[in-house]
Amino acid sequence: MFIDAENLENETTFRADIAIVGSGPAGIVLALELAKAGYEVALIESGRLHFSEEIQNLGEASHFDPQFHAPMSECTRRQLGGTSIIWGGRCLPYDPVDFDQRPYIQNSDWPVTYQEITGYFQRACDYFFCGQSEFNIKNISNIQQKSIVPGLPDAEVLNSTLERWSLPTNFGKEYFHDLQQSQKIKLLYGLTCTEIETNEQGTQVELLHAKTLVGKNIWVKCQKYVLAGGALNTTRLLLASDRQHPGGIGNHSGLLGKFYMGHLSGDIALIHFTTPPKDTVFGFDRDPDKIYVRRRFSFTREFLHKNQLPNIVAWLGSPKFGDPSHQNGVLSSAYLALNMPVLRNYLTSTAMRKAAIGKENQGVYRAHIMNVLKDFKQAIAFVPRFGYGRYIAKRKIPALFVYSAANEYPLHYHSEQIPNPNSAVTLSDERDALGMRRLNINLQFTQQDIDGVVQAHKYWDQYLREHNCGYLKYVTNDLEASVWEQAGDGFHQVGTTRMSVDPQDGVVGTNCNIHGLDNLLVASSSIFVTSGQANSTFMIVAFALRLADYLKNTLV
Ligand SMILES: Cc1cc2nc3c(=O)[nH]c(=O)nc-3n(C[C@H](O)[C@H](O)[C@H](O)COP(=O)(O)OP(=O)(O)OC[C@H]3O[C@@H](n4cnc5c(N)ncnc54)[C@H](O)[C@@H]3O)c2cc1C
Known part of the structure; x- marks a missing residue:
């Protein structure tokens, strides 16, 4: 059922089993899963069913460096469906190496294993409409040519790994009827959660305080509360809930807002193949379910460890x-x-x-x-x-790809960003129209990020030459400067409420609950410890499904 919050009486207290703040992919998947299990869900969405400039403006940051971060209006969407309304739709999971201990990348240890999450991949694929949970071309039966160009084997560099593409799936549109017809879900839209209120000891959430644009105050009271407002908006809400918790809820370790990450992406080279041009696989293949899939160059787990590289991939692009x-x-x-x-x-x-x-x-x-x-x-x-x-x-x-008769394509890299405690978001004194303090965003890259990208290109070049299939042609003389110049994100928001076993090392525990508050949980890439080479949304949904299963076992 859909409820326009502007039609509620001022000072209404709304009750359900569970409150979910945010109706992007994370919030919608969680709501549908819990409703199927019979729980009453209050799904609280700041945006409306259609775009509203005024509401979008609530999410704008007070300060960010445009060199390194896009404006929040371009990298998030406040509306039913969240940022999936404007996303690209690329779906792929993290790799096993992301969950390995990597002493050469500080602060990169995940407190859960890869195996704990792989069981959710097929269910995630189903929500995205992106086919089978199969991410290697060798296992796709209808595609005959298994390498990007003839004669290029999988070695320390792989060219058989895949990414899948969803419709791109706008979760607000695809699940509109399921949400509307559900007897268990009450979608309260046009309602922004502005504060989380806990008991005096700070051990249990008692209420959410939410507001509408015309100034109505609404209270939401449930057994459990899940924050699914996207990474930065989730962290902002925790930081702003600082009445009983100095520095914000979950800031016991001083780490709330820290380790903000994205990806490094860009082009510093063309890939030139010396194989027959017509045999180069550029652009997309389609699997037996007609899902678009794209190949990429990645490294084996062992090679990344041996050469102390961050997780990084590259694919053939089109000229700008x-x-x-x-x-x-x-x-x-x-x-x-x-x-x-x-x-x-x-x-x-x-x-x-x-x-x-x-x-x-x-x-x-x-x-x-x-x-x-x-x-x-x-x-x-x-x-x-x-x-x-x-x-x-x-x-x-x-996307649009064009054939190159010269057999030369821009090589587009996409790299993990090294976890960095100085890369962080904090609250500013500037307030939005509802009186909520806005964020200052300070996404900071380091020399280790830049070195990783440059090194990876050297290995890709070696690999092509060793197999007599081609080489890289750099498009700049100063590789480092070019990677620095292109470093910037905001579209993939990772970290700021990192997961840890020990409360001193993070913000949420392994069940995604805020350490010390077992009825406040987070469904967002904000909990991720590293950013991997993969875009975040597939893993956001995989973790939301894991959280849904956990909640089904703990809600009474
Ligand atoms: C241009 C672009 C391209 C992208 N392409 C890809 C891609 O190809 N692949 C990929 O994996 N990812 C991509 N992404 C990222 C992807 O969109 C996000 O990872 C994903 O949408 C995050 O889902 P979410 O549910 O966590 O948050 P969101 O989708 O951001 O949804 C959060 C929702 O919470 C609401 N909300 C926030 N705060 C509050 C509050 N206080 N009270 C009530 N409601 C609140 C918001 O209004 C919003 O509706 C792209 C992003 C952009 C901008």
Whole structure:
């Protein structure tokens, strides 16, 4: 059932078995699982069913460095479905190496094992509509060519690992009817949780205090409370609940807000293959269920340990659409469409548009029009084909890729960020329209992050040469400077309420409860100890499913 919180009486106290704050992928999966098990769920969502600028603005940060972090308005969404409304839809789990002890990466020890979480992968795939929990091309029966180019084996570098793509699944849209028709779920939308209130000893949550934009105060009283507001908004709520807990709830160790991570991604090289160009697998394959899958270059677990590398992968990309020197009519058509006022808002999110175009390529229309005219036949054939696949088909083509007759592709890296206690979020004195203090965001990369990316490229180059399949062509003379320049995130928000066995080492315990408060739990990538090479959402849902199973056994 859906309830517009603005229609509730002021000072209403709402009761259920469990309260979930946030209706992104984590909150929705948890709510559906608990409702299926028979529990009454109050799902509290700050946003409305449609986008509201005023509500979105509640999540804006007070301070962030735009060099390293995107504005919160571009990297989160306050609305039913959360950030899955604007995400890319790429799904893949963490790797076993992420859960290994890695003495060369400080503060990277997870208190749970990889095996404890793998059992949730297929259920997670089902929620994402991304097919089977199979992430290696060798086990995909309908795809004949198992290597990216002929003759390139799996060695210390692997080219058989896969990522899968969801629809991309907008959780608010796909699960709208399930949520609306559920007798057990009450979705309270337009309601922002502003404070968590505990008993005097600080050992139990007693109430949530929530507000609507017109100023109604609503109270939510349950047995258990789960924070699923996305990593930074979850941490903000804990920091802001500091009446009985100096520094915020869960800040007993001083670690609340610390170890904020994302990923390093970018391009510093082209990959040039010396194999027949037509045999290069670029872009996507489709598995037997017609799910889009993409191959990548990764390293074996042993190699990462031996060479003390962070977990990092790379895949073949497309040239940035915005740089007209690619002379490709298809890419130039895409550039022009992405720049068309009004139309561009329907084509993709602001963040993805900026990434595809490239910061430096705004407003260079003439050269693009010339590219389209020169390559008119290709460009005109592309528009309906790609337009249908990307915007009309239910399962959408994840991105635009173009064949390179020169057999040369940008190599796009995606690396784990090393856990760093100085990379952190704190509360500022500035308040939002509901009186809640805004965040200061300080996402900090280190030289170890940069070195990892540069080293990985050297090993990829060696591997291609050793197998006589190609080599890397660096696009810059100063590799480190280029990785620094491209370092930045905000889209994948990881850490800030890290998981630990010992309360002194973290914020939540292994069951995702805040240490010392067993009725307050977190379903978010904020609990992750490391960021892995994988985007976060698949693991967020896997951990939400694990939490749902735990709650089913502990709720009375
Ligand atoms: C452009 C872009 C592309 C991305 N692409 C990918 C990708 O390809 N693959 C991938 O794995 N990840 C991707 N991500 C990240 C992905 O979107 C997030 O990891 C995911 O949405 C997080 O899910 P969540 O449920 O934890 O939080 P969210 O989806 O952020 O949902 C949190 C919800 O909580 C609500 N909320 C917050 N605070 C409060 C409060 N105090 N009271 C009430 N409600 C509150 C918010 O309004 C929101 O609806 C991308 C993100 C962006 C921005």
